[in-house]
Amino acid sequence: MIxxxxxxxxxxxxxxAVILSVVPMVGSFTGTTAWMALARPAAKVQMLLVTxxxxxxxxxxxxxxxxxxxxxxxxxxxxxxxxxISGVWxxxxxxxxxxxxxxxxxxxxxxxxxxxxxxxxxxRVLSVLxxxxxxxxxxxxxxxxxxxxxxxxxxxxQSLNPLLQxxxxxxxxxxxxxxYVGFSVAFAFAVAALIGGRLDMAWARWMRPWxxxxxxxxxxxxxxxxxxxxxxxxxxxxxxxxxxxxxxxMPWLMGTALIHSLAATEKRGAFxxxxxxxxxCAFSLSLLGTFLVRSGVLTSVHAFATDPARGAFxxxxxxxxxxxxxxxxxxxxxxxxxxxxxSMQSRESGLLFNNVIMLAMCASVLLGTLYPLVLxxxxxxxxxxxxxxxxxxxxxxxxxxxxxxxxxxxxRWKKDNLVEILKRLRWAAVLSVVGxxxxxxxxxRFTFGAALGIGLGLWVTLASLQGLFERLRxxxxxxxxxxxIGAGFWGMTMAHIGIAVFSVGVSLTTIYSVxxxxxxxxxxxxxIAGYNFAFEGVRKAQxxxxxxxxxxxxxxxxxEEVTVLAAQKRQYDxxxxxxxxxxxxxxxxxxxxxxxxxxxxxDGSWSVRLYYKPFIRxxxxxxxxxxxxxxLAVCDRRYxxxxxxxxxxxxxxxxxxxxx
Amino acid sequence: MNPKRKQKLxxxxxxxxxxxxxxxxxxxxxxxxxxxxxxxTDVVAGKAPEDAKFRIGGLVEAxxxxxxxxxxxxSFKVTDNAKTVAIRYTGILPDLFREGQGIVSLGRLDDTGVxxxxxxxxxxxxxxxxxxxxDALEKTRQAEESGKAAQTAVHGSNTVQMQ
Numbered sequence: 001m002i003x004x005x006x007x008x009x010x011x012x013x014x015x016x017a018v019i020l021s022v023v024p025m026v027g028s029f030t031g032t033t034a035w036m037a038l039a040r041p042a043a044k045v046q047m048l049l050v051t052x053x054x055x056x057x058x059x060x061x062x063x064x065x066x067x068x069x070x071x072x073x074x075x076x077x078x079x080x081x082x083x084x085i086s087g088v089w090x091x092x093x094x095x096x097x098x099x100x101x102x103x104x105x106x107x108x109x110x111x112x113x114x115x116x117x118x119x120x121x122x123x124r125v126l127s128v129l130x131x132x133x134x135x136x137x138x139x140x141x142x143x144x145x146x147x148x149x150x151x152x153x154x155x156x157x158q159s160l161n162p163l164l165q166x167x168x169x170x171x172x173x174x175x176x177x178x179x180y181v182g183f184s185v186a187f188a189f190a191v192a193a194l195i196g197g198r199l200d201m202a203w204a205r206w207m208r209p210w211x212x213x214x215x216x217x218x219x220x221x222x223x224x225x226x227x228x229x230x231x232x233x234x235x236x237x238x239x240x241x242x243x244x245x246x247x248x249x250m251p252w253l254m255g256t257a258l259i260h261s262l263a264a265t266e267k268r269g270a271f272x273x274x275x276x277x278x279x280x281c282a283f284s285l286s287l288l289g290t291f292l293v294r295s296g297v298l299t300s301v302h303a304f305a306t307d308p309a310r311g312a313f314x315x316x317x318x319x320x321x322x323x324x325x326x327x328x329x330x331x332x333x334x335x336x337x338x339x340x341x342x343s344m345q346s347r348e349s350g351l352l353f354n355n356v357i358m359l360a361m362c363a364s365v366l367l368g369t370l371y372p373l374v375l376x377x378x379x380x381x382x383x384x385x386x387x388x389x390x391x392x393x394x395x396x397x398x399x400x401x402x403x404x405x406x407x408x409x410x411x412r413w414k415k416d417n418l419v420e421i422l423k424r425l426r427w428a429a430v431l432s433v434v435g436x437x438x439x440x441x442x443x444x445r446f447t448f449g450a451a452l453g454i455g456l457g458l459w460v461t462l463a464s465l466q467g468l469f470e471r472l473r474x475x476x477x478x479x480x481x482x483x484x485i486g487a488g489f490w491g492m493t494m495a496h497i498g499i500a501v502f503s504v505g506v507s508l509t510t511i512y513s514v515x516x517x518x519x520x521x522x523x524x525x526x527x528i529a530g531y532n533f534a535f536e537g538v539r540k541a542q543x544x545x546x547x548x549x550x551x552x553x554x555x556x557x558x559x560e561e562v563t564v565l566a567a568q569k570r571q572y573d574x575x576x577x578x579x580x581x582x583x584x585x586x587x588x589x590x591x592x593x594x595x596x597x598x599x600x601x602x603d604g605s606w607s608v609r610l611y612y613k614p615f616i617r618x619x620x621x622x623x624x625x626x627x628x629x630x631x632l633a634v635c636d637r638r639y640x641x642x643x644x645x646x647x648x649x650x651x652x653x654x655x656x657x658x659x660x
Numbered sequence: 661m662n663p664k665r666k667q668k669l670x671x672x673x674x675x676x677x678x679x680x681x682x683x684x685x686x687x688x689x690x691x692x693x694x695x696x697x698x699x700x701t702d703v704v705a706g707k708a709p710e711d712a713k714f715r716i717g718g719l720v721e722a723x724x725x726x727x728x729x730x731x732x733x734x735s736f737k738v739t740d741n742a743k744t745v746a747i748r749y750t751g752i753l754p755d756l757f758r759e760g761q762g763i764v765s766l767g768r769l770d771d772t773g774v775x776x777x778x779x780x781x782x783x784x785x786x787x788x789x790x791x792x793x794x795d796a797l798e799k800t801r802q803a804e805e806s807g808k809a810a811q812t813a814v815h816g817s818n819t820v821q822m823q
Contacts, residue, residue: 382696518732
């Protein structure tokens, strides 16, 4: 009975979503205040209904209600509590419900934290979000109902894929979805602006915090996925250019372009139409990502559930969203002309440069991801695009981008002098070159790649610090000056330093990693980068729902013990599936990584994988800094001030007349 | 030409040149890194390139897995139920590698026709079949059926005429 209530709540949520998507929108054209005012309560009711539905599914997992077929397929009696909670989004139907919950959450947040936005605008924004809800609720109810029954109920369920029984992956999808779905808010603002034919700097100021927060979640979600792949898949790689990774990376690239373009729109009223187009594209790519992952066109660890009807539905939905929003754009964009001009040497040019690079990166990822799918669908050939392609494309694009990051951030709006800026940066340049050449020797041997990575990282960091320094230099009271700097600037500086940390991590890990596959008998030892790995043999271990062979490796450096690593080969009870659980000693400057292969011969020998991964943590540390920078920028006083000031105005502000 | 127009022209030329170079490099890198997929039947028929990396896929043939003395080099055969190709791989095999399992492998052919693999992929789900492998097996099945059908057609021509 209870699961039916969950199903029923979803149907009611669909009804509310239909009301939300129609009534306030119509009201915004006829000028009927009551109809427009319906948007906020409707958003709240929708949130309530989806939450009820979500809570009921979670309840079914907690009480082992195997009459619900989704629970049977993803859970069983021996599954630990935390994975029963995360198991709710462990497979297709539930992850859609999570997606819907997050969408409802974003919608409600917009309705609450938008007091300063005129009613007509907010009615349209919430209405567009309602339309997206209608699409997803229909998708769920028609093709993938999480509350479908399986009668008679089996005594025990199957199991959550062992790969997913992991803390990192428990929180990876919610983070990623927060980002994906968050771009729907930017999309809704963009569409509302197109419908109204009006787009001003206040509009950009409303939209910017939402975009930044969504981008932050996406950044952290992707970093979590990368971290999970690193320690869970047992290969020690952190990025594979797998189509599913690309599916999340494309909206990220587009979103990065969007937050930079929004800066110009907010501060200078420039790039208006462009910003709107980027917002449409970022959300479209989020939907494309969903389609790629959920339709089963991809051959990947992520494509757990595949069903052609689902793929067809998402593809149709994608077509409607992209088609209608681009049609609207083509119709309305000419009205969004920016009347500002700027010189070639200015901050606007720097932001434009960023946008061009981001778009080029995004286009090359799109080509590498979709081309094989298209050829396959047309039956021409089965191909795959190798990792070297992506590396070959990204490196030449990343170098000019990083060279420009510091320069662009120092440039003034409208007009500046490039030579003048470079003069201010001369010490940063000298230090970067010297550091780039000298520091690789600390790693044992010099390589050009490492010099490039470190040099560029230093350059970005020093140029960012130069910006901070210049804000303090001519002030007498440094402390007051430091406090008067807006959070927006701190956020930008932090995110840019994040890029520097990230790129140093990537280049050093790529160049100096040592990876060895060995056959080791108990007592054997092997030296890597000054560390001695001694294999002590394999013992048995028992987990809550698996048994394992545990290989023990003692690591010493210069005779002193560093750590004892216990890598496991697990066999899960239910599906009898086998999983490698790597043992990692994490460190700020290096990771030591041991994974167990298989038993060879009868003398207790095993094949063992030993990795030394320098600076790999910096990859995720850099991503974290970028994400935190995005949030920090949202805390800027001006966003609060604007909403307070506008809140006072809206009471006596007349409604905009019918748009022409 | 007035300065403003001149500036615009320079900007446009720079952008066109930049985009042109970028697209050129992009397509070049793309062309070089496309990897085709071949079934064992294709490889035996000589359709696979001899000097380039490609992917091969099929079922690991039962009883074909052999370990060499160093313990890390493994030789096995993949089959699409019609033809087989020998594969040699040095390193640690994925968790779900076993006889009868569908795998995809990346590598190139050596002089003796053995496929030297740099990567062996098996997915983390025992019911999962890589789509390429499923396709290759399906082709073999269809070929067999049409072969049988042709035979039946010859032998059973009387029956056909009677209908």
